[in-house]
Amino acid sequence: MTTACEFPTVQVTTAPRLVTGQFGRLLVMVFGSGLSMYLLTSVVPLYLAANGSGGIGAGLSTGAMMLAAVGTELLVPRLLARWGYQVVLGLGLILLGAPSLLLLVTASLPVVLTICVVRGAGLAIMVVGAVALVADVTPDRRRGEAFGIYGLAVGAPAVIGLPLGVYLTNLVGFGALFVLAAASSLLVLGMLAGMPKATSEEEQHVKVLGGLRGSGLMMPTFVFAAVTVAAGISVTFLPLAVAEDKHSLVATALLMQAITAPAARWLAGRYADRVGPAKLLAPALILAAAGAGSLVLIGSTAAIVVGSTLFGLGFGAAQNLTLTMMYDRVPKSRYGQVSALWNLAYDGGWGVGAIVFGAVVAGTGYSVAFGLTAAIVALAIVPAVKASVAARSSARPAQR
Structure with a gap:
């Protein structure tokens, strides 16, 4: 038997948690890889100029990296479909960071341009793969907010790295910056642990x-x-x-x-x-x-x-x-x-x-x-x- 007045049950739903362990590790990984890129964006042209390859050489260094990124971006969806996030993003971090150490031993323009091409491929993998991973590790209802936070993680390395790289050139020298750029990418490889291994079916057919x-x-x-x-x-x-x-x-x-x-x-x-x-x-x-x-x-x-x-x-x-x-x-x-x-x-x-x-x-x-x-x-x-x-x-x- 019911009472004369009954009140409907109100269900309180809480928004799903946004910054999970996976998303937090992804943001750290994005920050580290971005810092590796931006620390050297203006420094490599200075390095070439200091060794007699300024002007056209400086332009080629940035151009080689970015055009390599363009070519690789067309391939990243296939790579993700075949090997999954962990393997491909791990490869991206290595390609972006490790070649920076070779700059310690040479300023030869052909070698430096080759290094820039390899780093560009790593950058492309990180850009395309990380964005896709954001969608996979965050709840649908808060995806817009997730991309906003991701944008901050992408923008912060530019705020820090672009001016810091130029400023530190005269203080610590090129060599220390090359090591720092390599370390900032390679040290975040551990953040890949626990990430999804496979991409979604839709992403595989873009x-x-x-x-x-x-x-x-x-x-x-x-x-x-x-x-x-x-x-x-x-x-x-x-x-x-x-x-x-x-x-x-x-x-x-x-x-x-x-x-x-x-x-x-x-x-x-x-x-x-x-x-x-x-x-x-x-x-x-x-x-x-x-x-x-x-x-x-x-x-x-x-x-x-x-x-x-x-x-x-x-x-x-x-x-x-x-x-x-x-x-x-x-x-x-x-x-x-x-x-x-x-x-x-x-x-x-x-x-x-x-x-x-x-x-x-x-x-x-x-x-x-x-x-x-x-x-x-x-x-x-x-x-x-x-x-x-x-x-x-x-x-x-x-x-x-």
Whole structure:
């Protein structure tokens, strides 16, 4: 027999735990591998320049690493399908870290470029594999938050490594930095213990370059590539363009760029959810172009610091906005393709920009070459404005 009044039972559900042991170890692994990369991103060009291979050699070092990453990124899904996360990510950490030790014994340009190619392959494995692993080790209901935390783990090494590598060059020498870069990647191999061994069925069948025509992915891909061209150039050639006794200035500029980029990436994502990413992309590119253009005044301390800050803001915002636009334009079945294309634009633009800039600067000087870089970013504003106009038109209520 029941009472006159019965109250329904209220079930309180708690959100599933996000930072599990697996996810925590993944974040440590991502941080270590990222630090290995960023410590040497600007240092290897300085190392080559100090040994008589500056200019084109410096550009080739960054370009070789990033273009190797592009080629390898197309293969990583197959590698994961065949050997699983533990083996493939372990290989990535070794390829990224161990070759740095060879720089202790040689500054030969062909050898250094080979080392950069091997490290680029390791970087590609870590970028593609780690993102896929985030989805596997975090709960579906909190995946967006998980990728936000993952973004911080990826961005922190840039904030630390880019300026620290340049700053420490004169304090501890190249050799100590090469050992530190190797150690930061190799010491996190133990974090792979307990990780899933196999990838999901969906990830095993991603076709990176399939069905692009009419997909709406081409415009944001190429727009983002234009910005990454300037990003690769700034971290590679800014230390070479500034007088050797002003490395602390370069470290400050790279620090400002590294700090503002993730902050702008977060803010752009927050406001894009309200107004749409297309409406914010053109302003982001204007900031990036202005920052790149400021380096034309390479003799001015203010221009270097302010320019790097503006570029960091524009670059970080463009990262989020282009990726969001690409995800908004495809069904869930093509999410893997979007991630791969975006990473290809990132690494490809970074690598091509460094190679071409190295060839151009030899004949034009740094001011003109930086001006041409800004022009490339500025050209990308045109399709971004068209996308903004189209977004506003589609959002406008129909007239009666």
